[in-house]
Amino acid sequence: MSQHAAFSSSTQPGWLSTIGAWLLAIVWVLPLLYSAWAAFHPSEFATRLAWDAPLTLDNFAKAWEAAPFARYFLNTTMLVAMILGIQLVLCTLAAYAFARYEFAGKNLMFSLMLVQLMVMPEILIVRNYQTLSQLGLVDTLFGIGLPYFASAFAIFLLRQTFKTIPKELVEAAQMEGASALQILWHVYIPLAKPVYLAFSLVSVSYHWNNFLWPLVVTNSVESRPLTVGLQVFASTDQGIDWSIITAATLLTSGPLLIGFLIFQRQFVQSFMRAGIK
């Protein structure tokens, strides 16, 4: 009897679980809450919580002036769009081949492709940097994107989806005399839309946040993405004005953060979809 009661309370968790869940959630949002506090208040309140602290946007204005954030925003936006655009094209084609063609060496090529899931380009920075300098692409946006244009993750994800598309649909299109690329365009791609959305959200947030490789490759304002720009800004001695640093931090994560809050469901579902292989 008592056990039964204990169990049925689990669908609506007991107060202990609820408190635990909430405590953890508060710890988890604390860094963001704090940075919002520091960024929207004058710097004398950065380390002191007071109810009468006046609100201000000065910190954002100062941060915006202190470093070329407008340029960094432009760079990151172009970088993320370029990588995603090229990834979608290249990976769709490759996934199509793996899903619907039989050819010599298919299994070997598939295994070789999967290696990238383990060995990401970051690990090979030293050699990839040399490749980039041989191509004369150091310190360019194109150079930052280059190692990521083919994504094993995207190919795998799309191939799994393409494989679930019924053969009848393809045969019907073939009867009407559609070419391989037409079938891809009119049958496969429209049916895989949710997966494209999922991968796009994952890719955009990954590359918006990517840091190590861009740090190594860039050395000028013209090519630096936001993350590297923020690091340069925060590490050159600002007299450690936390208010300005937190404002810059919020600026950097702002677009993703707002996008996340608006499209929360899609974000979570996309990451879920991307995870279930």
Added chain:
Amino acid sequence: MSVTTRHIQAYLLLLPAFVFLVGFTHYPAVATLIDSFMSTPRAGRAAVYVGIENYQVMVEDPIFWKSLFNNLWFALATIPISIALSVAMALWVNEKIVGRQFLRMSYFLPTVLPMIAVANIWIFFYTPGYGLINQFLQLFGLPGQNWLGNPSLALGAVTVVAIWKEAGFFMIFYLAALQTMSPSYKEAAMIEGASRWYFFRRVQWPLLMPTTIFVLVNALINAFRLVDHIIVMTKGGPDNASSLLLFYLYEVGFKFWDQGLASALTVVLLFILALVGLLQFFLLDRRTHYR
């Protein structure tokens, strides 16, 4: 359509992606292996074959060992803790808990924020004197610590940040798995009068095994791949106390420009990742017994 044209079509479809895959994954991996047996090319002096000299240098380098052990410690600390937290998070938000939407959003939030941005905020939390954590400790009359400046605390401090960043990400996968679980298990457990904990341990956890393997492999890769917070928060210091392998590789490669040693370090990383790959293969093989 003839078989040959279909073959050619397939290769043409694969060609663009493989140019980049080979160019930035397979070629550099092989080239690094070769480079690790060569000297570092200097101005006017090409690289020459030096045998295992780079590996000898590496083995005698205390910072290498320090970084390797730090990295193992970092992996052993982040992985179980973030998996345990993510399972708890997923179980909570899978039920009709008060404020479920808010909780799910909070847990997942760190995943979408740039590590380098949040690392800056964590630096402030850890600041000696007026940092948030020390202010909090003062409330209870506890002494403040120089979290990032103390060699015995720095690695722990960056580990906490990594756990905070990753747990919500892993939660998503557990949540997805829990949602596909048939409710009849729960009904059966209810009829049998099983306790909450018993139901988790004997039903949910075993059924979550494939997810755990997936998360484990990802967590292992991340433990050797994520060094953004090290660069921002501690620069591997103090006295290399928080240096991780990839961070040390970055320093050797791009601060000291020692290509030979950097190549040897990369080979070590590749070796570790290959072990992770084998582990995954082995575990996935065993996983079929659950099906």
